[in-house]
Amino acid sequence: MILLINTLISGFGDNLVYLDPGSGSFLIQLLIAALLGIGVAMRASWSKIKGLFGFKPKADEDAEDESTDG
Amino acid sequence: MPKTKAQTDNDILSASFRDPSGFLFSHNGVLYRQVNHSYSEHYNKLIDSGLYDELVTAGLLIPHQEVRQAPAEENTAFKVIQPEMVPFISYPYEWSFGQYKHAALATLSIQLRALKRGMSLKDASAYNIQFVRGKPVLIDTLSFEVVKKGLPWVAYKQFCQHFLAPLALMALKDVRLGQLMRVHIDGVPLDLASKLLSFSTRLNFGLLTHLHIHAGAQKRYADADIKKIKQGRSMRVQAMQGLIENLRSTVKKLNWKPGGTEWGNYYDITNYSEKAFKQKKDLISEWIARVQPSVVWDLGANNGEFSRIPSQAGIFTISSDIDPSAVEYNYRRVRKDKEKNLLPLLIDLTNSSPGLGWANTERESFINRGPADMVFALALIHHLAITNNVPLLKLAEYFASLGKWLVIEFVPKSDSQVKKLFRSREDIFEHYTKNGFEYAFGKHFNIRESIPIIESERTLYLLQEHE
Structure with missing residues (x-):
């Protein structure tokens, strides 16, 4: 089975990829990510501009959000 | 975890087969992970990039040590690492x-x-x-x-x-x-x-x-x-x-509010007096000090009130309940108080987690992940014996398979909580008496202590499995 999956996705040149990423999942991910990537790029540019004016970037968010209820 | 025998005297864990990068095996009771040659580039990058250190410091990745242990499969082995042991695998x-x-x-x-x-x-x-x-x-x-x-x-x-x-x-x-x-x-x-x-x-x-x-x-x-x-x-x-x-x-943004359920505010509506509650806690503390278990399973733990007696004494404790709200409240308290020895889990004892996945061995049954040193079954037996119709003899056999010591509370028919259970059904449980309980559990356990709870109808037992 693993051999079959590896053969199926060997186009990616990584023999260690043992999960089937799924064709539909793969495609939709590219589309969503392209959309969301624009946001990330804009945020990155914005924080560079803010940096020029002496604003400090926000610290990375913590691993978890403690809140689980509404 | 179930194991399969490898060519050597190492046991390869049965859940560890999907990823060709390596696998888990145990040798003389110690758990190791073999890293295969095919994964060497990635393993080196994990370490050299500083990602391993960052994740371990943040408490997001299990720490490990590279060890000289012989690999389970020599031809494919790049390294053998020894990860920190996880006290209990949950799903x-x-x-x-x-x-x-x-x-x-x-x-x-x-x-x-x-x-x-x-x-x-x-x-x-x-x-x-x-x-x-x-x-x-x-x-x-x-x-x-x-x-x-x-x-x-x-x-x-x-x-x-x-x-x-x-x-x-x-x-x-x-x-x-x-x-x-x-x-x-x-x-x-x-x-x-x-x-x-x-x-x-x-x-x-x-x-x-x-x-x-x-x-x-x-x-x-x-x-x-x-x-x-x-x-x-x-x-x-x-x-x-x-x-x-x-x-x-x-x-x-996904959130869930636990609601009040039949268990949600159990300790507020129970027929325990303050004195009885304290006596129960004191007895459990005393018995823990006497037995000194290293692992406790508190079954039907509700929000984990009694589970915290062993966990706060430094003993790793599973605190399970059937009610999602009770387990949620329990977990929130673990996080709020930064408790390290308590693991709340959602377990329905009448149908606990079975062996699942490939050959039913990838994910272990709840029972197979034991036994514990000590099991608590507090204010639980009437739910199993009466609501779920399990005969006392079967209950005794079941608890004997879970742990060597059992702290169990017998709740008689005269107790108001049991009376509630009979509101909607007939009493067909002629053997559900204190004598019937002692007879059934006596088949598997020695009764070390039997203490009536003051201002209640209940009795708390300390039982030890027959040698």
């Missing part, structure tokens, strides 16, 4: 909503940190997350791969099936739908989640895209050649970051 269908959500957020946090160091998670299985010292931790050191430029996240589908779909169903439909993970070993199918969720969830951008449209795309492109899809398309790391951050904000 997603045994987690409260809060535990599940924190496990999802931990996975995404790991992926974001990995991307910043040129690596990516090559799987996002919920089974790779375990609760250690009260917090979710990735236990599969071989889950990382060097980022291949232009390639999307190979574990995206798995993350959506293992985390997003069950969490959305639990938060927005019914918390009991988390049990779908018990049926679907590789996560909740997205078309099923999409069907079950209300139409209004399509107004949420994250759920619309990652669940509903994703499910549609899976169906539409099921037979599409992935190589053709890839042609002319690539994914920048920034785009991947955007994707992960969006998944994170989608998960963060």
